[in-house]
Structure formats: structure tokens, C-alpha cells
Amino acid sequence: MRTLLSRSFCFIVLISVPFLLPAQVKSDYQVTQEFEKESQAIAQAVEIANTVVECVDVESRITTLEETYKEYKALLDRALYPDGFDGRIMKLRGQISYAKGKITIIETQYARISELEAQVRELTGQVEKLSGENSAMLGEVKRLSASKMTIDSLNAVIIKLRQGLRDRDGLIFALVDSLFLQYDKDAAAMNDKEREGVAARLERKNVFSSIKKAVNDNLQFLEATSLTGNDIAKLTAEQQKFESKWKAFGKKLANVYVSGKSARAKEVALIDTMLTQWKGKLDGMFWKSLNGVFGSHQVSVTAFSTGEEFYANVSSYLEEEIRKARDEKDGQRYFRFQAFADSVWDAEVKPAWIPAMIEGGKLTRAQVDTLEGMVDEWSGIVSPPLTMVYVIIGIIMVVVVFYLYRRYLKTKKSGGSGEGGAPAS
């Protein structure tokens, strides 16, 4: 019993000791130092936070700090000169908010880059697949042309090949765009490391080979096929599109391969030359075909081989025709106009060739307007006024009706007198 009592006493004493001892009083300095230490630790955590989750964790630490030291606000306001308690908390919140914004952007960019990388991989595969298909089709076109097979099968392959070439050209530049987009900045503003990164990616994705192959295939296509009319105009527009994209890409490349002596810098020059060849070949075909459009309809426009010549020669032709239309009054002048306007200008030149010329910088919009104005002027001279046409048609109809009526009356009269004068047998 005594043992039990003494044990109980010891237990009570032991558990009472912490309550009996006076609690240690914290000095203001200690409170301030602890607050400072924690706020500095939070500031460091902000610095090293790399993910949004870490930022959220730091935000929670700020809230805890604020809650814990709220009771010392008056002291900390005086001690933490010049920020004060609220100022320090606000500063921490500002820092974390800035960091969070930055990290969110980085994470978004990372997601975007990953997306673009996947796109690049897919495009590279597509470019390679289409290149293979196009090569096979080019071979097929050559084989069919040589063996003089049925024109339908040849045309079908040509159409398919053209579509293939167009798709592949578009994919190459989509691939290039995706590669540059990953850096989210102008190539000129890139540092050496970023430039090396882009160059390595261009190598890995065989961008140069793909572009060279694209130009080469297009050249071969022109050689293997004898295209005319609208096809040439369309191909010219496609070549111009390719060239403008290459120019835009070329500027970026010049910034990536800053030293012009590198092998790739020389390759850029080679592609430039190939493009010039492609353009020259297509230009030759373009003007030849366009001259043919006028020739095939017996419209005697002097032959041209540039945009300026086209404008000058067509203008002189129109001037001459307008002058003739004013001087001559015979019916031929209207038929000449019809041959030009209906069969050449409105049917082929205006819808198919003019847009290609404008897009290619061969002709200006003002020059087109001038030519259009001249065609309208010619039309105005040779075409009779609309009301006059109706009046004439009206008069002709009245004359015809009157004539028919008179004939009818005459027939009736003669018929009637014949019936009345016949002797009964």
C-alpha cells in the first residue's frame, strides 16, 4: 500500500513538473530573429521553387508565418524597419506570386515544346513517306511518257504526283516552323547554345536534304511533264509560295549559321541556286504558255517574256484595237473584241494568269487596273448601248409581226375569194 502511494505521488509530481516550472519568456529579439529566419528560409524556398506544386507549398508556409506571428505584429512593425510585419509578408507574397507566374509560363512552354516536338517527329515521318511516294511517281511518269501509254493513266499519275509534291513542300516548312517555334524567339536573339541546338535539330530532321529534294523533284516534274495553261499558272504560284517561305527560313538560317564558311552555309547558297533554276524554268514555261493562250485564239499580241513586256505589249494591242474600233464601223470589230474578251481575257488570262503574275510580282495591281480599263473602253466602243438594242429588237419584232399579219390577211382574202368565185359543178 505504501509502495502504491509513493508511486502515485512520484507520478503526480512528474506530470506536474512542466506546469509548475515557469514558462521561459521569449525575448522580443528572439521573436524577431525567429521571424526573420523563417521569412528568409521562405524567400530561399521561393528562389529554388521549380514547380507550381512547390510554389503552393511555399504559399502555405507564408500563411503559417503570418498566422503564427500575428500576435507580435506591433513588435515586428517596429523591429522590421522599414518593411514592418505586413510589408514583409506582402514582399514574400509578391515574390512567390512572381515565381509562380514565371514557373507557370515555363511549364506551359514546356508543354508547348513537347507538343511541337511530337509534331516535328510526325512531320518528319510524313515528309520522308511522301518523298518516297513522289520519287516512285516521278519514275512512273517518266515510264508512262516514254512508253506512250494511255494518256488517262499518265494524267492520273501526274495529278497525284502534283498533289504529293505540294503536300510535301508544305510539310517541310511546317516542320521548319515547328523547329523554330520551340525556341519562342527570333533566331537573331538566340545565344550560341540555342543556335547550336537549332542546328543540331535541323541536322537530325534532315531539313536541308528534304528541301533540296523538294526543289529537285519539282524540277524533274517540270522536265517530265509537258504542262500548259492553268497548270503552269498554278505551279508558278506554288513555286512563289515555296520561295517566299524559303526566304523567311533563309533569314533564320543565316542567324543560325552565323559563320558563312560552314558546310551548311554553303548548302543554303546551293538551295538558293536550285530555286533560281526552278523559277527560271517555270518562268520560261509560264511566258511560253501565256503567249500560246493569245496565239491559239489568233489574238496578235507581240510575244513577251517578262511582266513588263506583257503589260507593254497587251497595252499596245488594246490601244491599237480601241483605235481601230473607233475608226472602223464594220461588224468585224465586235467579233474581234469577242475573240479577245470572251475567249482569252475573261476566260483564261484574268482568272488564271493575272493572279499568279500579281502574286509573283510580275505585274502590279495598278497595271492590271489599267489593262482592265482599256478592255472596258474597247467593250464600250464595240458594244451597242443596251436600250438601243432593245429598241431595235422591238422595232424588228413589230415589223415581223406586222408583216406576218399582213400575209395572214392576204392569204385569208385570197382564200375567201377563191371559195366564193368557184363555179358549182
Place this chain on the structure above:
Amino acid sequence: MRLIISLLAFVVSGLLVGCSSLMLKPADFSWPVESVLKSDGKGMVQESRYQLSFSIKPLLFEETGDSTNVAGITVRMIRDQMGYYYLVAPKFKNVYVFTSAEGGLKLEKKVMISEAGLGAPAFNARPPHVQLLNGNDKPRLLSKSGIQEGAQQ
């Protein structure tokens, strides 16, 4: 004679009024939190917030009788509303109250706290007094004249 005395009294009082210095009152010199200062090799301490520096050599000599080991000593300092400086350090038996003097701090009062020496002393500002803490000991209020017994904590 009475006239002369009155005249003299008038002149003396006029002189006294003219000589009395201008005083800006009230003023509050109190620091919100004590400063913990560590001495350098020469026994100098530097308070960066209030731009104050002084030698603690004479203080150490006064407290310990030794002015050779003066480097790396941590002293705690606070200023009260009236502008008096209170200094203490671990193992000190006294708190020293100083007032500003020309080019130095002049001892105003040496307040005996513990014969055994203070273990972990610290000051808090408790206007108009200064609170002295020492570990688990009961906090004490100090003024320039010494311990304020019975004053509200």
C-alpha cells in the same frame, strides 16, 4: 537699498533666462528591440541599424577585471525612452546603464542583478522601462536608477 536689490534680482533673473538651453520635449529614444552585438578583435562593437559603435574593453574590465580577452564577446544592448543605454552580456552580474557623452558612453548606473552571473540575459522594450529576461528567471523591470520592484511587467 531695496531698489538696488530689486534691480539686481531683475538683472540676475534676466541673465538666467537668457542662458537656459533650448530643449525639445517630449522625445522618445527607445529601441523597439535589443541589439545583439559581437565584439571584434579590438573590442569594438558596431550597431548597424542605429549606426553606433564603441569599445567594450572598459566594460569588460569593469565586470571581469580582464580587458585582454575582448574578441568575440556578445553584448546585448537596448535604449530606453529617456535615451539611456542598457548593456549586459552572459555571465555578467550587473546591467550597465549608460548615457551619451562627448565621444563616448558614460556610466550612469551599475545595477547588480545576480551574484552568480546571468545565464542568458536579454532585454525587451517595455516603455517607460526596460525588461530584463534571464532564462526561466522571473523577468525584471529596469530603469536608469535600477530594478523597479513592483512595477507592472
